[in-house]
Amino acid sequence: MITTALRMLLGDKTKLLGLIFGVAFSTLLICQQVSIFFGLLGRASSVVNDVREANVWVMDPSVKTIDAPFPLRDTELGRVRGVEGVAWAVPFFKSTVQVRTRGGNLETAIILGIDDATLVGVPDTFIMGSIEDLAQPDAIAVNPAGFRLLFPGSELDLGRTIEINDRRAKIVAIVDASPAFAANLSIFTRYSLATQYTNNGRNQLSFVIAKSADGEDPEAVAAAIAQQTGLKSVTSDQFRIESIMYILANTGIPVSFGTVVILGAIIGVAIVGLTFNQFIMENLKQYAALKAIGVKNTRLLAMTVAQATFVGVIGYGLGLGAAAAFFSNTSRKVDALRGFYLLPEVAIGVAIAAVVIVFLSTLLSMRRVLVVDPATVFRG
Amino acid sequence: MATQIEHSPEPVPAEEHPLTVRCRGVEKSFGEGQTKIRVLRGTDFDARAGEMTFLVGPSGCGKTTLISVIGGILSCESGEVDVLGSQLNRMRNSRLADFRLANFGFIFQQFNLLPALSAAENASIPLVARGESTRKAERAATELLQKLGLDGHTHKTPAQLSGGQQQRVAIARALVHQPKLLICDEPTASLDAASGRTVMELLRDVALEEQRSVIVVTHDNRIFDFADRIAHMADGVISKVEDTNQHKTRQRAGEE
Numbered sequence: 001m002i003t004t005a006l007r008m009l010l011g012d013k014t015k016l017l018g019l020i021f022g023v024a025f026s027t028l029l030i031c032q033q034v035s036i037f038f039g040l041l042g043r044a045s046s047v048v049n050d051v052r053e054a055n056v057w058v059m060d061p062s063v064k065t066i067d068a069p070f071p072l073r074d075t076e077l078g079r080v081r082g083v084e085g086v087a088w089a090v091p092f093f094k095s096t097v098q099v100r101t102r103g104g105n106l107e108t109a110i111i112l113g114i115d116d117a118t119l120v121g122v123p124d125t126f127i128m129g130s131i132e133d134l135a136q137p138d139a140i141a142v143n144p145a146g147f148r149l150l151f152p153g154s155e156l157d158l159g160r161t162i163e164i165n166d167r168r169a170k171i172v173a174i175v176d177a178s179p180a181f182a183a184n185l186s187i188f189t190r191y192s193l194a195t196q197y198t199n200n201g202r203n204q205l206s207f208v209i210a211k212s213a214d215g216e217d218p219e220a221v222a223a224a225i226a227q228q229t230g231l232k233s234v235t236s237d238q239f240r241i242e243s244i245m246y247i248l249a250n251t252g253i254p255v256s257f258g259t260v261v262i263l264g265a266i267i268g269v270a271i272v273g274l275t276f277n278q279f280i281m282e283n284l285k286q287y288a289a290l291k292a293i294g295v296k297n298t299r300l301l302a303m304t305v306a307q308a309t310f311v312g313v314i315g316y317g318l319g320l321g322a323a324a325a326f327f328s329n330t331s332r333k334v335d336a337l338r339g340f341y342l343l344p345e346v347a348i349g350v351a352i353a354a355v356v357i358v359f360l361s362t363l364l365s366m367r368r369v370l371v372v373d374p375a376t377v378f379r380g
Numbered sequence: 381m382a383t384q385i386e387h388s389p390e391p392v393p394a395e396e397h398p399l400t401v402r403c404r405g406v407e408k409s410f411g412e413g414q415t416k417i418r419v420l421r422g423t424d425f426d427a428r429a430g431e432m433t434f435l436v437g438p439s440g441c442g443k444t445t446l447i448s449v450i451g452g453i454l455s456c457e458s459g460e461v462d463v464l465g466s467q468l469n470r471m472r473n474s475r476l477a478d479f480r481l482a483n484f485g486f487i488f489q490q491f492n493l494l495p496a497l498s499a500a501e502n503a504s505i506p507l508v509a510r511g512e513s514t515r516k517a518e519r520a521a522t523e524l525l526q527k528l529g530l531d532g533h534t535h536k537t538p539a540q541l542s543g544g545q546q547q548r549v550a551i552a553r554a555l556v557h558q559p560k561l562l563i564c565d566e567p568t569a570s571l572d573a574a575s576g577r578t579v580m581e582l583l584r585d586v587a588l589e590e591q592r593s594v595i596v597v598t599h600d601n602r603i604f605d606f607a608d609r610i611a612h613m614a615d616g617v618i619s620k621v622e623d624t625n626q627h628k629t630r631q632r633a634g635e636e
Contacts, residue, residue, distance in 0.1 A: 011496015294481025
């Protein structure tokens with residue numbers, strides 16, 4: 001009877017397409033929105049992710065996110081270095097600046113100042129140039145998306161200069177930095193240069209990044225730093241989570257994305273529910289005839305579930321494929337959307353959502369099949 | 381309520397054709413309180429193997445309710461409904477569904493074929509529902525459809541068939557699983573006169589050849605000559621059972 005059920009469904013191509021569209025649309029919308037949401041959350045902690053050498057971050061006690069640092073006194077660096085269990089500690093600067101592009105537009109950039117001596121804090125992967133090049137005068141490294149913002153239509157190359165607060169900066173490297181939350185242009189330079197570019201005053205130390213000594217627990221070292229300096233000190237993992245939680249708690253992003261996701265699910269339930277209900281209503285007399293012949297409710301239920309499963313699997317597959325195609329294209333071609341991926345966890349979560357959508361949509365229709373009176377077939 | 385049945389002068393002896401359906405004192409009502417309508421009022425009804433029994437009467441007299449009760453689709457409130465040796469009113473719904481699938485074939489006025497399925501697929505449904513493989517069931521259905529004159533139409537959907545052809549598909553669906561009792565509700569009502577007679581001839585030839593019992597509810601007096609017995613129903617009771625002697629005529633023709 002399962003084959004019969006599927007043939008019934010395949011025979012009504014208009015409704016079949018409507019049903020598949022409903023599930024595919026919901027899947028695509030939910031996959032896309034949830035993936036972008038998680039991508040944005042990832043961006044909230046991208047700077048922390050890119051500083052792989054350090055595992056402890058020290059900051060002013062009022063700081064809640066990587067994107068809103070409060071300056072520390074320069075002397076704090078020495079105090080952190082003096083804590084037992086700290087292998088090394090270096091300064092780390094983070095701020096935003098306005099950069100004039102070749103076309104005359106102003107672009108907001110995040111500027112990250114790394115330790116002049118060790119150059120710790122720059123991302124691992126250099127697409128062009130090398131970490132040693134940052135030791136040159138006025139040297140900066142930018143991310144590819146930032147380069148394309150500065151020089152639209154140009155291929156990536158080195159040696160170009162830009163102005164940051166009327167100071168010359170020369171691009172000596174292109175680094176594969178994770179996309180940041182606050183801006184698409186990320187500039188890496190030496191700490192001393194970064195403070196000159198921003199010219200924010202005397203105390204400019206945003207963070208102290210440190211590494212726990214071999215065999216030391218990073219959490220214990222972070223706690224020791226906090227206790228001995230009175231500063232806030234957390235591990236990289238803790239800071240990553242804090243930064244994400246700050247975005248969740250202090251922006252409209254979760255509500256905005258949550259609303260779209262819920263609307264996507266509701267639209268899916270509405271389209272699939274109405275279409276499936278119409279399909280069942282049009283075949284209700286035939287279902288009654290099947291009941292009269294002797295087909296039991298359990299068998300009819302199995303037929304309905306088979307139809308719903310068929311629609312769900314095809315619709316989910318198409319929706320997931322469309323979402324994957326979207327991210328596959330945009331993450332490579334659109335710099336602003338770089339770093340947004342279709343995560344396997346999202347695909348699994350949306351599969352569960354699709355099951356719920358299809359189940360809710362078919363619930364009413366299933367009930368109609370179960371309660372239809374077989375005697376109606378004799379009523380003309 | 382006792383029913384007065386007026387029998388025709390020369391009824392066929394019961395021992396020749398065993399009873400397949402025996403209803404006694406069947407009561408059935410719909411609604412509650414002041415809106416309650418007694419549709420079957422102690423109805424008695426018999427049908428025999430190898431015979432076509434027509435159930436006729438004005439609209440609203442209870443014909444459809446009676447065949448629904450005999451077909452195990454509706455339960456009665458009181459009385460006995462003995463079909464093929466089983467008391468239907470003592471069966472649970474699940475057992476009734478199995479009983480219907482095993483023993484009954486239904487032909488409906490509106491055919492009720494699944495529009496997306498081909499003629500062969502539609503006709504094979506009872507076998508598939510009984511657990512036969514789709515291929516085997518469709519082969520059996522195709523053979524029966526060919527016997528019913530639908531050779532070359534077995535792959536067509538109901539929309540591609542005429543009314544008469546659709547009813548033949550419905551007949552095939554009713555017979556494909558070799559039921560012992562065939563219940564037909566106005567089988568010619570949606571057909572023109574010629575198609576109606578063709579359908580009845582096929583129904584008589586195919587249905588009765590294996591000593592099946594056929595009950596036909598109809599208003600169509602153009603097909604009364606196919607009946608072995610005609611049970612007249614009025615106000616929820618069988619008022620008269622008429623033997624049309626068709627059976628005897630056929631039997632005599634067979635002997636000759």
